[in-house]
Amino acid sequence: xxxxxxxxxxxxxxxxxxxxxxxxxxxxxxxxxxxxxxxxxxxxxxxxxxxxxxxxxxxxxxxxxxxxxxxxxxxxxxxxxxxxxxxxxxxxxxxxxxxxxxxxxxxxxxxxxxxxxxxxxxxxxxxxxxxxxxxxxxxxxxxxxxxxxxxxxxxxxxxxxxxxxxxxxxxxxxxxxxxxxxxxxxxxxxxxxxxxxxxxxxxxxxxxxxxxxxxxxxxxxxxxxxxxxxxxxxxxxxxxxxxxxxxxxxxxxxxxxxxxxxxxxxxxxxxxxxxxxxxxxxxxxxxxxxxxxxxxxxxxxxxxxxxxxxxxxxxxxxxxxxxxxxxxxxxxxxxxxxxxxxxxxxxxxxxxxxxxxxxxxxxxxxxxxxxxxxxxxxxxxxxxxxxxxxxxxxxxxxxxxxxxxxxxxxxxxxxxxxxxxxxxxxxxxx
Amino acid sequence: xxxxxxxxxxxxxxxxxxxxxxxxxxxxxxxxxxxxxxxxxxxxxxxxxxxxxxxxxxxxxxxxxxxxxxxxxxxxxxxxxxxxxxxxxxxxxxxxxxxxxxxxxxxxxxxxxxxxxxxxxxxxxxxxxxxxxxxxxxxxxxxxxxxxxxxxxxxxxxxxxxxxxxxxxxxxxxxxxxxxxxxxxxxxxxxxxxxxxxxxxxxxxxxxxxxxxxxxxxxxxxxxxxxxxxxxxxxxxxxxxxxxxxxxxx
Numbered sequence: 001x002x003x004x005x006x007x008x009x010x011x012x013x014x015x016x017x018x019x020x021x022x023x024x025x026x027x028x029x030x031x032x033x034x035x036x037x038x039x040x041x042x043x044x045x046x047x048x049x050x051x052x053x054x055x056x057x058x059x060x061x062x063x064x065x066x067x068x069x070x071x072x073x074x075x076x077x078x079x080x081x082x083x084x085x086x087x088x089x090x091x092x093x094x095x096x097x098x099x100x101x102x103x104x105x106x107x108x109x110x111x112x113x114x115x116x117x118x119x120x121x122x123x124x125x126x127x128x129x130x131x132x133x134x135x136x137x138x139x140x141x142x143x144x145x146x147x148x149x150x151x152x153x154x155x156x157x158x159x160x161x162x163x164x165x166x167x168x169x170x171x172x173x174x175x176x177x178x179x180x181x182x183x184x185x186x187x188x189x190x191x192x193x194x195x196x197x198x199x200x201x202x203x204x205x206x207x208x209x210x211x212x213x214x215x216x217x218x219x220x221x222x223x224x225x226x227x228x229x230x231x232x233x234x235x236x237x238x239x240x241x242x243x244x245x246x247x248x249x250x251x252x253x254x255x256x257x258x259x260x261x262x263x264x265x266x267x268x269x270x271x272x273x274x275x276x277x278x279x280x281x282x283x284x285x286x287x288x289x290x291x292x293x294x295x296x297x298x299x300x301x302x303x304x305x306x307x308x309x310x311x312x313x314x315x316x317x318x319x320x321x322x323x324x325x326x327x328x329x330x331x332x333x334x335x336x337x338x339x340x341x342x343x344x345x346x347x348x349x350x351x352x353x354x355x356x357x358x359x360x361x362x363x364x365x366x367x368x369x370x371x372x373x374x375x376x377x378x379x380x381x382x383x384x385x386x387x388x389x390x391x392x393x394x395x396x397x398x399x400x401x402x403x404x405x406x407x408x409x410x411x412x413x414x415x416x417x418x419x420x421x422x423x424x425x426x427x428x429x430x
Numbered sequence: 431x432x433x434x435x436x437x438x439x440x441x442x443x444x445x446x447x448x449x450x451x452x453x454x455x456x457x458x459x460x461x462x463x464x465x466x467x468x469x470x471x472x473x474x475x476x477x478x479x480x481x482x483x484x485x486x487x488x489x490x491x492x493x494x495x496x497x498x499x500x501x502x503x504x505x506x507x508x509x510x511x512x513x514x515x516x517x518x519x520x521x522x523x524x525x526x527x528x529x530x531x532x533x534x535x536x537x538x539x540x541x542x543x544x545x546x547x548x549x550x551x552x553x554x555x556x557x558x559x560x561x562x563x564x565x566x567x568x569x570x571x572x573x574x575x576x577x578x579x580x581x582x583x584x585x586x587x588x589x590x591x592x593x594x595x596x597x598x599x600x601x602x603x604x605x606x607x608x609x610x611x612x613x614x615x616x617x618x619x620x621x622x623x624x625x626x627x628x629x630x631x632x633x634x635x636x637x638x639x640x641x642x643x644x645x646x647x648x649x650x651x652x653x654x655x656x657x658x659x660x661x662x663x664x665x666x667x668x669x670x671x672x673x674x675x676x677x678x679x680x
Contacts, residue, residue, distance in 0.1 A: 375481070380518045381528070382502035383478050383511075384588060385536035391503075394531060398522025398571070 008040060011060040012137065015173070018063060019141050023112025027124050031139030038133035045133075050318040050350045051289040053134065056232055056258050061171035061203050063087075064143070071167045071197075077415050079161040079191055086167055087143040087174035102154030102186070108145035108177055119147060122211045123179050125238045128295065129264035134234045138207045141175040145206075152183030152213065159189045159409070164206050166196040173203040180208070182216035182245075189409055192222040194235055201230035201257070209238045212245035214269060221412050222251035222278075223419070224259060229285055231257035236264065243269025243298070250407055251278035252416050253288050254423060263292035267301040267329075274303045279400045281423045282315025282347065289318035294336075296329040303333075308403050309340040310396055311347035312427065322354040325362050334364040341399055342372055343392075393424040431456040431627045432477075432596055437488035439469075439476050446472045448652035449488070454596075454645075457624040461638055461663060462631045464649035465671040470631045471515060473649075474600040477629075478512040479505045492596060506532075507539035509595030511588075513602055517581040520572040525584070528572050529554060533591055557590040561617045579610030586617040597621065598629045603637040615640030635667040650674035 016032050040057055041048035064087040071085055071093070080095040082105060089107040099105060111119050129135045145164075150156060162178050182188060196202050210218055224235060239247055253259060265274050280288045294303045309317030319338040340349035351368035373395055381391035400420045407413050432454040439447035446469040454460045464470055476483050477490055479502035490497045497505050520528070534544040545553075558568060561583050573581050582602060589597055599618065603611055618628065618641050630641055638646075638660070646662040648655045648671070655674050656662065 374518075376518045377520050379480050379502065380514065380520070381532075383480075383506055384528075384532040384592070385503050385506035385539065386531055387503050387535060388501070390531065390535060394523055394528065395520065398520060400522075402522040 006058070008054075008058050008060055012141075015060070015063045015141050019143065022143075023109065024115065024120065024123075027120070028140045031136045034130070035133055035136040035140055038136065041133050047132070047291060047320065050320070051258065051260050051287065053232070053234070053260070057203065061173045061201070064166070064168060064172040064174045067168065069167050071165065073163060073165065073197070077159060077161070077191065077411055079159040081161040081163055082146045082148070084145050084162075084164045084176050084178070086172065087176055089144045089146050100156060100158065102151040103156060103160070104149045104151075106147050108142065108147055108179070111147040111179070119179070119181075122181055123177070123209060125209050125240065128238055128240065128266045129236065129262075132236070132262065132264070134205060134260070135207060135236050138175055138177060138205050138236065141205075142177040142207075143175050145177040145179075148178070148180045150180070150182045150186045150188055152186055154183070154186045156186075156188040159191055159412070161191040161193060162208065163193040163195070164204070165193070166200070166202040166204055167198055168202065169198055169200055171201050171203070173205070175205050177207045177209065179211070180218070181211045182213060182218060184213040185215045186213070187217045189219040189412075190221070191412070192220065194222070194224045194233065195255075196226040196231060201228050203232040205234045207236040207238060210247065211240050212242055212247065214242045215244040216242070217246040218248070219407070219409060220247060220249040221407070221416065222249070222261070223416075224251065224253045224261065225255040227255040227257035227259070229256055233257065234260045234262070236262050239263070239265040239274065241265070241267050241269060241272035241274060244271045245269060246273040248275045248406060248408070249277065250404060250416070251290075252281070252419055253278065253290070254281040254283075254286075254419065256284055256286050258287045260289040260291065262290075263294075265293070265303070266295045266297060267303065268297045270298045271300045272298065273301070275305075275406055277304070277306045277403045277406055279307070279403045279420070280309045280311075280317055281400070281420065282309065282311040282313070282317055283423070284313050284315065286315040288316070289320075291318070291320040293322045293324065294334070296323070296325045296332045296334065298328060299330045299332070301329060301332050303335075304406075305336040306403050307338045308399060309338070309349055310343065310400060311340060311349060312343040314344070314346040316347070317349045319350070319368070320352045320354075321366070322356065323364055323366070325355075325357045325359050325364060327358045330359050330361045332359065332362040332364065334362070336366040338368045339399075340370040341396065342370065343396070389428045393428055397421065397424060431458075431493060432629070433491040435489050435491070437476070437490065438486045439472060440484045440486055441472075441482065445486075446652055447476070450649075450653045452647060452654055454627045454629060456627055458644045459622065459628040459630060459641065461643035461646045462629060462649050463633070463646060463663060463666055465675060466633060468650050469652045470649055471600055474512055474598045474629070474631055477598060478502055478510055503535065504539065506592070507536045511592055511594035511597050513582070513585045513589060513597065513599045515601040515604055517573050517585050519574050519576070521574045523572045525568050525570060525572045526554070529588065529591060532588070536592060553591055557587050560620065561587050561590065562613055563587050578605035579607070579613070582606060582610065582614050583617070586614055590617065590621060594626070596627050596629065598631065600631050601633065602630070603632060603634065611637065611640060635663050638663050648674055
């Protein structure tokens, strides 16, 4: 039995009682046992040192119940959209009918009920992120989500958007999980949209599991936005790369509230390649924690991480990056970089890059910097006629846009640049 | 056009400009020559409005208007252009985006219509062609990875596009080989006109072989010590700045 030590424990325990028989009981039970052992992470847990989830989640909001809201989300790009709304996959709101050949979609709920072995083992992802309490909680409590299977060799032209949205007008908790499996040599572009357009302080725990067979490739853009001051969002990305597989990803994080994005990637085949880039636009009291573990298991892998935090007002940025190179992973090539730009005296950045290298023939490096706008650059722009705020905006935009250079999809690049511009024009106008 | 009267400027406790007075007429190219560390760059920064300098006395008038009460961007819109000794690299900022933002910011400040994109493109193309600025340079982020010569050409390109009333060239020859110097000088010479003045700040006579000054002013000890015609530059080349520095020691 679980000790009912706190209000949070009691609430989470009742969520588990509600979800334990909703498919995959053994997976849930194991995850719940792991979570019960770990508990909600406080700052004493090293990997959560800069984000005090235990205090923030002292009063879990009620578990979301299926709504039938017909939410109209603005379409920012020409994508095929799969919507999970308030914890439930909504085929009626999604572009199911327009899916191309080679793409099979079902709800997580159905997938759990059917219990197909390869889907279940991919979902469980037992080999990565197992020590994280919030991921364990997600496994124990996952309500619904979407499972996408892309056939071997399929090259999917249209972007597939996985939108996980909270729309309730009162506070709620959601636990969602999406799984995308790419067959050998398959190729797809994904957008992961995590947002809460309404003003309720929701508590959302989502996970996206990507499983790439040999030589598969995913281009992924994550856009995390919305939220209010007291909302909590934990978004996990689990990536499993087989030999010669590639992920090229970028995340734009904005909005409000407490946000934790964590990436667990395992390069489990030779010549796997991973790019995790991202930019955070911090304003108000946004707390944006990006924590990643990139685990090189096999030889000749390559990983690149470039993260930039742009922090205004009282916002807080966190970057914790750990690159692990296992004994067998010779010739690993890894480079990790985190740069922060502080736009106000009250903004805070916490940088913690780490390398754990157990192989002797590798090339790995990391760097972390934190600074203000460059006075010489500002003067140069002002001397050419740009007013102070415009000069600042141009420099900030440049700082953010550099992280997007690795993106190949022009439409996505434009979409992201427009988000950065919108954020900046709010800064100029106030 | 430019009137500087009794200018005193300090950085912290140290006074750098000590009562500098200088007058430059429209159409004139005035060379300011002097030894290192005498405040030549300070003068160019103070005219263009850089932070960090205390102006304790004096005034700088451009066409009768005191520049000191304006921000750098306002001074730019009024016609001040500083070609930097070391133009900064700004990675991430596209050169074309910057050029358009700068031109339109100045136009807005003067109450003029913004430039439409085709007209903007045409002007950049024409100016780039005459200065040997390649399409590749225009496509790169501003000054990023440019050689010293490329940076200077980019600065002169900006001057050609912004059409200032007063162009200040701060040690433009530093870091340039003869070929690059010639291109830059040709660019400046092409911009000479009866309603535009230049302040050419340099340590060496060399630059003045390419940009022929109308007047030469010797600056030492934080002020103009002597003014004359082009022959003064040749005299300095022969005798150096010793006599002006020696006065200080006395």
